[in-house]
Amino acid sequence: MTANAPDPTKPSSDSAPTAIAQTTLGTRVRNFIIVLVAIVLTASVFLGLKTETGSGLLSTMAEDAVPLEVALSNGKPTLMEFYANWCTSCQTMAPDLEALKQQYGDRVNFVMLNVDNSKWLPEVLSYRVDGIPHFVFLGQDGDAIAQSIGEQPHAIMEANLVALASGGTLPYAKTTGQTSAFSAPVTPKASADSDPRSHSSQIVTN
Numbered sequence: 001m002t003a004n005a006p007d008p009t010k011p012s013s014d015s016a017p018t019a020i021a022q023t024t025l026g027t028r029v030r031n032f033i034i035v036l037v038a039i040v041l042t043a044s045v046f047l048g049l050k051t052e053t054g055s056g057l058l059s060t061m062a063e064d065a066v067p068l069e070v071a072l073s074n075g076k077p078t079l080m081e082f083y084a085n086w087c088t089s090c091q092t093m094a095p096d097l098e099a100l101k102q103q104y105g106d107r108v109n110f111v112m113l114n115v116d117n118s119k120w121l122p123e124v125l126s127y128r129v130d131g132i133p134h135f136v137f138l139g140q141d142g143d144a145i146a147q148s149i150g151e152q153p154h155a156i157m158e159a160n161l162v163a164l165a166s167g168g169t170l171p172y173a174k175t176t177g178q179t180s181a182f183s184a185p186v187t188p189k190a191s192a193d194s195d196p197r198s199h200s201s202q203i204v205t206n
Contacts, residue, residue, distance in 0.1 A: 055085035057094045061101070062112045068123075071109035071138070077164045078109040078138040082129045084116050087180040089151045090133045096154045100161060107165040109138075115182055124184050131179030137164050146170045150177030 062083075071078040081097070083090040101110045113120040115132060123129075127136055127147065137146040137160060146160070152175055160170045 055091065057098065058083060058085050058087075058090060058112075061094060061098055061110075062114065065112040066109040068111050068113065071111045072142040074109065075140055076107065076109050077140050077167075078111055078142070079161065079164065080111040080113065080123075080136040080138060082113050082115050082120075082124065082127070082132050082134040082136075082182075084114060084132055084180070084182065087132045087182075089178050089180045093133055093151055096157065100154075100157060103158075104161050104165055108161055115184075121184065129184065130182060132182050133179070137170060137173075139164075140167070146173035148172070148175045148177075150175075150179040152177055 066074075066078075068080070071080070081090075097110070113123055115124055115129060127134065127144070131149055133150065135148040135152070135157075136144050137148075139145050145164075148156075148160070152172075156172045156175060160172050162168075163170045
């Protein structure tokens with residue numbers, strides 16, 4: 001082999017740029033695939049969460065909610081929500097309320113009363129629920145101290161919950177947002193007693 005003959009075991013100088021280009025192209029393709037997979041996974045999670053924010057999430061939250069009788073006797077303040085699975089405003093607020101429950105559930109009872117359940121007619125009538133979601137804030141003694149009607153921004157709900165948990169004055173005691181209309185199928189008798197715990201005897205069906 002002559003001195004000027006190329007060594008077949010070593011890549012030629014002409015093939016080096018090609019190898020680098022192929023390596024760069026391979027890296028770009030790999031990165032592109034990684035990004036694409038990440039986008040697909042993110043979209044799947046997002047769509048899954050959107051699906052869960054409907055009536056399914058409301059049902060799950062209701063199953064995990066504190067029973068009203070427990071909330072009225074455990075010495076903690078309470079956020080009571082009147083809702084229905086078909087209520088679009090309730091569905092819209094569900095993710096925020098679930099997040100707030102995760103944050104404040106150890107200090108505040110989260111109670112959910114389905115207005116389609118006739119069991120809660122005394123409470124529906126007592127608090128004059130004619131639009132949902134309808135929120136009632138109860139103190140540690142179980143007495144109502146404020147009410148909010150309709151969709152509420154996360155910041156407003158959180159500020160009220162912070163004040164409720166600490167026994168302070170709610171900064172947004174009377175707020176009204178978008179609601180889903182609801183009409184109770186009963187009419188209450190006239191009575192001076194507005195305690196929902198003794199209201200069941202005051203119902204007259206239409």
